[in-house]
Amino acid sequence: MSATRPQAATAKPPVWARKGNVVLAMAILALAVFGTTTQTWINVRLDPSAAANADLHVQGSKAATAVTALALVALAGGLASSIAGKVSRWIIATIVVLASAGILIAAVTVLANPLGAAQGTIAATTGISGGQAAASATVFPVLAVVAAGLLALCGGLLPLAGRHWKARTKYDVASRAALAGSGPVDEIDSWDSLSRGEDPT
Numbered sequence: 001m002s003a004t005r006p007q008a009a010t011a012k013p014p015v016w017a018r019k020g021n022v023v024l025a026m027a028i029l030a031l032a033v034f035g036t037t038t039q040t041w042i043n044v045r046l047d048p049s050a051a052a053n054a055d056l057h058v059q060g061s062k063a064a065t066a067v068t069a070l071a072l073v074a075l076a077g078g079l080a081s082s083i084a085g086k087v088s089r090w091i092i093a094t095i096v097v098l099a100s101a102g103i104l105i106a107a108v109t110v111l112a113n114p115l116g117a118a119q120g121t122i123a124a125t126t127g128i129s130g131g132q133a134a135a136s137a138t139v140f141p142v143l144a145v146v147a148a149g150l151l152a153l154c155g156g157l158l159p160l161a162g163r164h165w166k167a168r169t170k171y172d173v174a175s176r177a178a179l180a181g182s183g184p185v186d187e188i189d190s191w192d193s194l195s196r197g198e199d200p201t
Contacts (some may be wrong), residue, residue, distance in 0.1 A: 041058055118133075
């Protein structure tokens with residue numbers, strides 16, 4: 001039995017389930033969504049008959065205000081998953097998936113009706129709501145949709161990937177120190193091992 005323990009301990013999880021990969025992927029995708037909101041999502045031409053370029057450039061943070069906040073929520077959840085326990089990972093996964101769904105809905109709404117999403121900026125700039133303005137979406141809402149979809153996938157895989165992650169608790173550290181030490185294991189260590197379902201022998 002003792003000969004098989006080192007092999008089990010050194011077995012590596014699949015690439016998709018490694019903690020570093022999962023956490024890094026969620027962080028990058030959340031930052032990617034956040035980054036798109038700093039770019040122009042909608043180009044608005046206040047006078048469609050004019051030959052000049054668009055008069056207004058609406059950032060994603062103004063066209064879809066919820067996306068920025070949801071991206072930060074997903075980022076915080078992704079980072080927190082690196083130290084979360086089994087139950088907490090399920091909660092974080094739910095939060096990340098819901099945040100991703102909110103981002104998707106907001107971005108798709110902008111793509112479906114860019115003029116409606118730009119009305120607040122048009123009114124703040126010209127003092128007039130509506131009118132004959134023409135609006136078109138840029139590529140950045142599309143990028144936000146793609147990143148949010150991948151982020152939702154990572155959130156959904158989080159509980160499955162977490163099954164391959166080793167627990168990081170003070171009891172685990174103490175157990176490893178006792179096994180690595182040259183001294184004998186005392187009765188207290190034996191009882192602690194039994195309470196964790198381990199065989200101290």
